[in-house]
Amino acid sequence: MLNQNQSLIKFFDAASYALILLNIILASLFIDKNLFNPYIISKQYIFIGLLLLNLLFFAVKIVLAKKISYRLSMLDVPLLVFLAVL
Numbered sequence: 001m002l003n004q005n006q007s008l009i010k011f012f013d014a015a016s017y018a019l020i021l022l023n024i025i026l027a028s029l030f031i032d033k034n035l036f037n038p039y040i041i042s043k044q045y046i047f048i049g050l051l052l053l054n055l056l057f058f059a060v061k062i063v064l065a066k067k068i069s070y071r072l073s074m075l076d077v078p079l080l081v082f083l084a085v086l
Contacts, residue, residue: 009061009065012057012060012061013061015057016054016057016058016061019050019053019057020054022050023046023047023050
């Protein structure tokens with residue numbers, strides 16, 4: 001069971017990375033921003049759809065790993081100050 005979880009975690013990690021690359025390539029190269037045809041999928045829908053799919057893969061990976069970690073970064077304090085001012 002543990003070995004199967006590890007292989008699933010590796011699969012979702014690799015699939016998440018591939019979706020990020022696919023999102024960058026599809027949203028920027030193959031779809032024109034000037035399209036106004038309702039039968040052609042716009043750039044925003046593809047970007048948001050792949051982003052949500054990537055978020056789902058990330059959530060499944062965290063649930064399978066049963067581990068949530070948080071690392072402090074140098075942007076935490078400025079973001080908190082910005083949100084407090086906002």
